[in-house]
Amino acid sequence: xxxxxxxxxxxxxxxxxxxxxxxxxxxxxxxxxxxxxxxxxxxxxxxxxxxxxxxxxxxxxxxxxxxxxxxxxxxxxxxxxxxxxxxxxxxxxxxxxxxxxxxxxxxxxxxxxxxxxxxxxxxxxxxxxxxxxxxxxxxxxxxxxxxxxxxxxxxxxxxxxxxxxxxxxxxxxxxxxxxxxxxxxxxxxxxxxxxxxxxxxxxxxxxxxxxxxxxxxxxxxxxxxxxxxxxxxxxxxxxxxxxxxxxxxxxxxxxxxxxxxxxxxxxxxxxxxxxxxxxxxxxxxxxxxxxxxxxxxxxxxxxxxxxxxxxxxxxxxxxxxxxxxxxxxxxxxxxxxxxxxxxxxxxxxxxxxxxxxxxxxxxxxxxxxxxxxxxxxxxxxxxxxxxxxxxxxxxxxxxxxxxxxxxxxxxxxxxxxxxxxxxxxxxxxxxxxxxxxxxxxxxxxxxxxxxxxxxxxxxxxxxxxxxxxxxxxxxxxxxxxxxxxxxxxxxxxxxxxxxxxxxxxxxxxxxxxxxxxxxxxxx
Ligand code: HEM
Numbered sequence: 001x002x003x004x005x006x007x008x009x010x011x012x013x014x015x016x017x018x019x020x021x022x023x024x025x026x027x028x029x030x031x032x033x034x035x036x037x038x039x040x041x042x043x044x045x046x047x048x049x050x051x052x053x054x055x056x057x058x059x060x061x062x063x064x065x066x067x068x069x070x071x072x073x074x075x076x077x078x079x080x081x082x083x084x085x086x087x088x089x090x091x092x093x094x095x096x097x098x099x100x101x102x103x104x105x106x107x108x109x110x111x112x113x114x115x116x117x118x119x120x121x122x123x124x125x126x127x128x129x130x131x132x133x134x135x136x137x138x139x140x141x142x143x144x145x146x147x148x149x150x151x152x153x154x155x156x157x158x159x160x161x162x163x164x165x166x167x168x169x170x171x172x173x174x175x176x177x178x179x180x181x182x183x184x185x186x187x188x189x190x191x192x193x194x195x196x197x198x199x200x201x202x203x204x205x206x207x208x209x210x211x212x213x214x215x216x217x218x219x220x221x222x223x224x225x226x227x228x229x230x231x232x233x234x235x236x237x238x239x240x241x242x243x244x245x246x247x248x249x250x251x252x253x254x255x256x257x258x259x260x261x262x263x264x265x266x267x268x269x270x271x272x273x274x275x276x277x278x279x280x281x282x283x284x285x286x287x288x289x290x291x292x293x294x295x296x297x298x299x300x301x302x303x304x305x306x307x308x309x310x311x312x313x314x315x316x317x318x319x320x321x322x323x324x325x326x327x328x329x330x331x332x333x334x335x336x337x338x339x340x341x342x343x344x345x346x347x348x349x350x351x352x353x354x355x356x357x358x359x360x361x362x363x364x365x366x367x368x369x370x371x372x373x374x375x376x377x378x379x380x381x382x383x384x385x386x387x388x389x390x391x392x393x394x395x396x397x398x399x400x401x402x403x404x405x406x407x408x409x410x411x412x413x414x415x416x417x418x419x420x421x422x423x424x425x426x427x428x429x430x431x432x433x434x435x436x437x438x439x440x441x442x443x444x445x446x447x448x449x450x451x452x453x454x455x456x457x458x459x460x461x462x463x464x465x466x467x468x469x470x471x472x473x474x475x476x477x478x479x480x481x482x483x484x485x486x487x488x489x490x491x492x493x494x495x496x497x498x499x500x501x502x503x504x505x506x507x508x509x510x511x512x513x514x515x516x517x518x519x520x521x522x523x
Pocket of ligand 1: 119120121128132139304305308309310312313316373374378458459460463464465466467468469471472
């Protein structure tokens with residue numbers, strides 16, 4: 001029964017006064033249990049705001065009413081309530097995200113995207129592993145290296161558009177340009193699908209604009225899952241009418257839906273593709289132990305891959321480009337190295353060649369460290385019996401309780417403990433990174449850089465870590481190299497304030513888009 005049908009069923013079948021009575025009882029019972037849990041539950045010893053201890057609506061208030069980033073709020077709470085849960089001890093990150101842990105993902109966070117059947121939103125490790133095993137070969141280093149011409153082709157198209165803008169005396173919106181590059185790449189790589197986002201005037205591709213516009217909705221859906229059900233059950237034309245800003249995304253989804261239908265109804269259509277796609281993998285009976293997934297699974301997986309790949313790679317390129325251009329020494333060193341490693345502009349080096357350049361590698365590593373890739377704490381449910389995180393025993397099986405610190409947000413519901421930590425907190429730690437907020441590629445070239453690399457966690461760690469990092473690195477190496485070797489780039493009025501963002505799982509940047517004058521370099 002769909003959500004509107006369920007509402008209609010309740011309205012028709014339940015008399016109003018008994019229903020109101022039951023709802024009132026449930027409400028007061030909930031309030032009573034919340035207060036009791038906050039003051040006498042096992043976590044009452046942990047300091048934090050009373051309201052947070054009583055109810056999850058606390059987080060709703062911060063994220064939706066105050067429209068603030070949860071991570072920003074956690075930093076403030078920590079200043080007030082102290083370091084009970086390990087901000088000084090980033091090793092807590094490895095207590096949660098390590099290969100030995102098989103902890104479930106938390107449903108409220110991961111189902112807020114409406115892609116419940118995808119690998120990314122699969123809550124159980126075992127479910128996710130099955131899908132990861134199918135997908136991983138497509139994103140292995142070998143597979144990515146083999147398909148790097150596809151990435152290079154998109155970079156070339158980006159560069160052509162930058163040149164055309166420069167010839168017209170205009171600066172270019174690199175924020176959107178890099179998003180178009182990333183989106184075109186993932187669509188071609190995974191689905192052999194082209195929407196030519198890079199060809200859109202001013203890089204204002206409808207799908208890219210819509211992906212940005214839809215970010216705050218993720219937060220609304222996180223707190224109001226029934227609303228998500230309702231919106232997702234709307235026909236396409238109503239969705240576009242209600243939210244015109246997201247039309248590009250609705251259309252992209254419809255396109256993927258048609259592609260999935262065709263792949264299932266006519267698998268022979270896959271024979272013509274120039275390379276293996278996600279559909280080849282997902283519809284391969286052998287890889288799936290004889291079971292072929294239904295259309296809905298393919299559709300969710302397709303969307304999840306676009307969501308997971310689109311934002312973070314473009315963000316790392318954007319944030320890194322801004323920082324390099326804000327510091328002449330760094331820019332000069334990068335350009336000099338690129339000129340040595342790529343002397344003849346007409347002979348574009350490969351991904352493998354570029355990986356040999358130490359300063360470029362350090363710039364990319366620092367960009368990943370400074371960029372808020374997936375910024376929200378990645379919530380996990382600790383196993384029965386609780387867990388020890390950063391030397392502190394986190395109990396389980398208690399009443400509703402939220403515990404918040406600078407680095408860890410632990411929220412306990414009636415029967416489970418939810419813990420999470422944002423990689424951003426690790427990267428910001430002054431204990432680990434000297435002058436952590438300054439963009440400094442040299443830290444990755446110092447003698448102790450191997451030790452530091454343990455704390456580079458943009459792709460997370462453990463059994464649910466990113467499956468797309470090889471592709472992300474390929475995009476970043478080819479992207480940074482082309483931008484800084486082929487162009488003399490200059491910022492068009494951006495400042496550090498433009499990197500302010502609101503946390504919507506991934507960041508929604510609030511400032512002026514990264515805009516650059518891109519003068520092609522003479523041979
Ligand atoms: C710089 C770029 C990227 C960054 C920083 C990044 C970061 C992450 C992080 C932190 C996670 C863990 C999420 C969680 O635990 O909930 C993740 C998962 C994931 N990433 Fe990436 N990612 C990047 C690029 C990509 C690309 C290009 C793809 C394309 C294939 C991709 C596909 C995925 C998938 C499918 C998952 C879910 C894995 C699972 O749940 O088992 N990512 N990514």
